Amino acid sequence: MRPTSDLRLRATMAAGALTTAALLAGPLAPRAAGVSPVATVAAPGVSLKLHDRTLRYGDPVVVSGRVRAARDGRDVVLEHRTTRGTWLTVARGVTRDRGVFRLRAVVPRSGLLRVSAPSVGAASASSPALVSVSRERGLRVAARVSVTRRQATVRTGSAARWTGRVRPGVAGRLVVLQRRSGGRWVTIAHTRTRRGGSYAVRYRPRSSFSGAVRVRASGTVTLAAGSHRAGRLAALRPALASWYGGGGTMACGAQLTASTMGVAHKSLPCGTMVTIRYAGRQVRVPVTDRGPFIGAREWDLTPAVRSRLGFQGVGTIWVAY
Numbered sequence: 001m002r003p004t005s006d007l008r009l010r011a012t013m014a015a016g017a018l019t020t021a022a023l024l025a026g027p028l029a030p031r032a033a034g035v036s037p038v039a040t041v042a043a044p045g046v047s048l049k050l051h052d053r054t055l056r057y058g059d060p061v062v063v064s065g066r067v068r069a070a071r072d073g074r075d076v077v078l079e080h081r082t083t084r085g086t087w088l089t090v091a092r093g094v095t096r097d098r099g100v101f102r103l104r105a106v107v108p109r110s111g112l113l114r115v116s117a118p119s120v121g122a123a124s125a126s127s128p129a130l131v132s133v134s135r136e137r138g139l140r141v142a143a144r145v146s147v148t149r150r151q152a153t154v155r156t157g158s159a160a161r162w163t164g165r166v167r168p169g170v171a172g173r174l175v176v177l178q179r180r181s182g183g184r185w186v187t188i189a190h191t192r193t194r195r196g197g198s199y200a201v202r203y204r205p206r207s208s209f210s211g212a213v214r215v216r217a218s219g220t221v222t223l224a225a226g227s228h229r230a231g232r233l234a235a236l237r238p239a240l241a242s243w244y245g246g247g248g249t250m251a252c253g254a255q256l257t258a259s260t261m262g263v264a265h266k267s268l269p270c271g272t273m274v275t276i277r278y279a280g281r282q283v284r285v286p287v288t289d290r291g292p293f294i295g296a297r298e299w300d301l302t303p304a305v306r307s308r309l310g311f312q313g314v315g316t317i318w319v320a321y
Contacts, residue, residue, distance in 0.1 A: 045069065046076075048115050048134035055107075056226060057144040057167050062104050067117045067132060070099030074117060078103040080139070082111040082222050108168070109222040112136045143167065143217045143226030145175075152213070153234045153275070153282065155318060159204045162230055166217040169197025174218040177201045179211050179233065193217070205235035210275050210320040234275040236318035241299040242292055243306040243313075250289035256302060262288030264300035268321065276301075277318040278309040 045068035055061060067074055078091040091105035095117075103115070114137070119130040147164040154160045166173055173193040178185040189203040201215065213233045219225035244264070250256050252270035263274055265287050272287045276299075285305055292300040299319065301311060311317070 045132035046115050046117055046134035048113075048137060050113060050137040050139065053138065054140045054142065054224075056142050057108065057223070058106065059144075060104050060106050061113070061139060062102070063113065063115065063137075064100070064102040065115060065134060067095050067099035067101065070095050070117065072096050072099075074099065076101045076103065076115055076117045078105055079114050079116060080105075080107050080109075080111055082109050085111070087114070107139060107141060110141045110224055111139060111222065113139050140224050141222075142224040143173070143219060145215055145217050145226045145228040147215055147228055147230045150230060152231055153236065153277065154205070156205055156208055156235050156237050159202045160233055160235075161200065161202050162213075162215055163198070163200045164215065164228070166193050166197040166199060166226070168223075169193075169195075171195045171197075173197070175199045175201060176216050176218075177203055177213060177230075178216055178227075179213050181211060185214065185216075188213075203233070205233070208235050208237035208320050210234045210273070232275075234277075234320040236275070236277055236320045238316050239298040239319050240296050241301060241311070241315065241317045242294070242297050243301040243303065243311060244291070245303045252288045252290075254288055256289070259304050260288065260302045261285045261304050261308075262302050263305060264289035264291040264302075265298065266290060266293070272321055274299075274319055274321040276305070276309065278311055278315075281309045283308050 047065040049064050051062040051064070063078060067076060072095055074095040076093050076095060077089055079087045080090045081087045090107055091103045093101055093103045095101045101115070115134045117132045144167040145164065147162055150162045152160050152162070162177065166175060171193055175191050175193060176187045177189040179188050189201050191199055191201045193199045210232060213230050214227050215230050216225060216227040245256070247256050250262070254260065261283070262285050263276070268287045270287055273284055274287060275282065275284045283305060288302070289300065297314065299317065301309070
C-alpha cells in the first residue's frame with residue numbers, strides 16, 4: 001500500500017507544479033506579445049515657488065517655476081489635494097523660454113500643491129512615460145470675512161453692532177467679536193452666520209473704553225479661520241469739561257497754539273488718545289497737558305478742540321480712552 005500512496009503523492013505534486021506554471025505564464029504571455037501596460041514613473045526636474053502661502057477664500061493662488069532641460073511649449077499642470085483627498089488638476093499651462101512657467105488658479109480649500117510636467121513623445125513598453133513632479137507646497141486658505149456696516153461709537157449701556165458676510169456662505173458658522181486688550185485678542189460677543197453667510201453681532205459695553213476690534217469666523221478641517229479688522233469700539237461715558245487757552249508750554253512739552261489738538265487731564269499719561277463726542281461731533285486727540293484743577297472738572301479742551309466740537313464754557317462731554 002505504501003508504494004501506491006507515494007506514487008499518488010508524486011502525481012499530485014507534479015499536477016500542482018504544472019498548474020502553478022500555467023498561472024504564472026498567464027500574465028507573462030501578453031508581455032511577450034508586446035502589449036504590456038505602460039508605466040508612469042515620477043522623475044525630478046520641476047522647481048516650484050508659491051507666491052503666497054496664506055490666502056483668503058476667493059483669492060487666486062499664483063505659482064511659478066521652471067522645468068529642467070525643457071524648451072518653450074511644454075505642458076505643465078498645477079494640482080491640488082486636501083489632506084485626505086486625491087490630486088485634482090486646477091490649472092494648465094505651457095513653459096516659456098528655458099522651461100519657465102507661471103500658473104494661476106482659485107483654490108477653495110487648504111491643502112497641498114504641486115506641478116507636474118509629462119515627458120514629450122509617445123511612451124512604449126521599453127520607454128515608459130516619465131512625469132517630472134515638483135516638491136509639494138502647503139497652502140492655507142482662510143474664510144473671507146467682510147464688515148458692511150458698523151455702529152462702533154456708543155454710550156455705555158447701549159449696543160454696538162457689526163454686520164457683514166462670511167465666505168464661503170454657509171449657515172451656522174461661529175462668528176466672534178474680539179477686542180484688543182493686553183497685547184492679545186479677547187472675545188467679547190459671538191453669533192452664528194445665517195443663510196448665505198450673513199451675520200450680525202452685537203455688544204453692549206458696561207464700562208467706558210476705546211480699543212481696536214475685529215470680527216473672526218471659525219474654520220473647518222480644510223478651511224482656516226478668517227478675520228477682519230473692524231476699526232475701534234468707543235464706549236463713551238459722561239464727564240465734566242472746560243476749555244482753556246493763552247499759549248505757553250504745556251506739561252507734556254509742546255507749545256499751546258490756536259491749532260493745537262489736545263486735552264488736559266490730571267493723571268493720564270501724555271500721548272494717551274482720547275475719543276470725545278459732543279453735540280453730535282466727535283474728535284480723537286492726545287493728552288497734551290495737566291489739569292483742570294477746579295471742582296469736578298475732568299478735562300480741559302484746547303481752543304482747537306473746543307472749536308471743532310462747538311463746545312461752549314463748561315459742560316458735559318462723552319469720552320472714552
